[in-house]
Amino acid sequence: MNAYASMIGAGTAFCDLRSDTLTTPCAGMRATMAAAEVGDDVYGEDPTVARLEGALAERLGKEAGVLFPTGTQSNLAALLAHCGRGDEVLVGERQHIRTSEAAGASVLGGIALWPLAQGVDGVITAQTVREAMKPEDTHYPVTRLLCLENTLGGVAVPLEAMRTAAEAGRGAGLAVHLDGARVFNATTALGCSAGDLAGPFDTVSVCLSKGLGAPVGSVLVGDAAVLGRARRWRKMLGGGMRQAGVIAAAGLHALEHGVGRLAEDHARAERLATSLRETGATVRHATNMVFLTVPEGGYGALRGHMAGYGVTIGGEAPEIRLVLHRNIEDEGLDAAVAGFRAFFTG
Ligand SMILES: Cc1ncc(COP(=O)(O)O)c(C=O)c1O
Structure with a gap:
């Protein structure tokens, strides 16, 4: 033996x-959850949820945040907020949105997912983005959004590569979303700030329930108009939670103690x-x-x-x-x- x-x-x-x-959740996190000040968040009355959403928005340099139960729902609401039926999303072939979210955007939103070639290093070139754009033609969906992920399969994709791909998308008239489920693993490895990494993106989804150690929760950040639409989608998807401050308190604890x-x-x-x-x-x-x-x-x-x-x-x-x-x-x-x-x- x-x-x-x-x-x-x-x-x-x-x-x-x-x-x-x-x-x-560790003992300290559980104690913070138990002591959380709560209200009905669907009424916009939970102060702890508001604090968490504000803290992440500030940390990532965005106007607003919305708390979701999961990263899958946060990504899905982002795609639904950016796109309508018949629109197309360009997404790296190995990204979670493409491989592991049950094609929710296609099923629920009528959105086409177009896979982009991506090396083991996670990099998507500007040329790959440009070549995937569909021309204005009734045969094609309308290309609307580019999605990147960091870390991607654990790999921290360098800032410059993220910026290059995002700029190619933006230059072609696309909105840009980051699946940042492990965004703080990326900033830790790259030695940059979360604001730097989030900078080129309209929306970023951050998970609190992975390495940060919270039991549940993801926050989508971005500008107030897109986040307003995402909040409406969250309600429709059944993700509007009531006294969610208990969850948000865990998220705040995770941000304070988990990132470092x-x-x-x-x-x-x-x-x-x-x-x-x-x-x-x-x-x-x-x-x-x-x-x-x-x-x-x-x-x-x-x-x-x-x-x-x-x-x-x-x-x-x-x-x-x-x-x-x-x-x-x-x-x-x-x-x-x-x-x-x-x-x-x-
Ligand atoms: C990169 C990435 N994005 C999104 C998700 C979805 O998060 P959740 O499991 O909270 O739905 C995961 C989950 O592992 C993930 O690894």
Whole structure:
């Protein structure tokens, strides 16, 4: 039996590397939630929600913010606010909006999603944007919006590349939206401010429930007119929440305590990547994520082996994603390092 086996609780992994959405609210966050001043936010009377929306809008240099239950709904409301039926959105082929939001904009809004080629580095070139624009012709949808994402699959896309793509879209008459689910991982890695990263965009969606550690919530920021339309869509989508200050308080706690802490996740991801490379494994590392290529036919064995160390891994082979987050501290990482080393070096 390995040294970590005794630390595994019944049904609870000691180190769960599947996603940073698995973070659970800490005691301080729970206390803040319990003490939150609340009102009916659909009536616009929840002071804590207003504070959170204002705090994020200010931090990202925008006029207004709207709190949503999820990042999916925030992105969807943004697309619906920017586009009408028969309009088209240009979106990177590997972005969450394109791959993992059930084509909600098409289903609910009659909006076409046009995929743009995107390297592993997440970059979309200006030429790619320009070539995807549809001419004024009744055969085509009306290209209306460009969507970018940062971080993209964990990769922090450089500011200059974001600006170049956004300017190409804007130059072609498009509005520009950023899926910034992990925008603070991006600013941490790039060493820039959230305002710098958000600058070229009309709207930005930020998730509080990933590495920042809140249990729920995303905020869409942008100018007041677009956000007014997004708020109306939120109501129609069933996302108007009443005493949501309880959730917003968690978001404020996450902003205050979670952003500065993300660098620890990035450092632990780097340590994990380095130790995996030392075993000869094929890995990529970006911000809080490590991408490990699993030997052919070996995934089941690897999962079982890691479970013995109290480590849960997931994702689709051959390249699986290992995500570091607030609930994995040095002890958990040590278990993962020991488990992978034993598996790969026998
Ligand atoms: C890049 C990105 N955008 C949006 C979302 C959607 O967020 P939610 O799960 O809150 O709907 C996710 C979720 O993992 C994501 O990774």
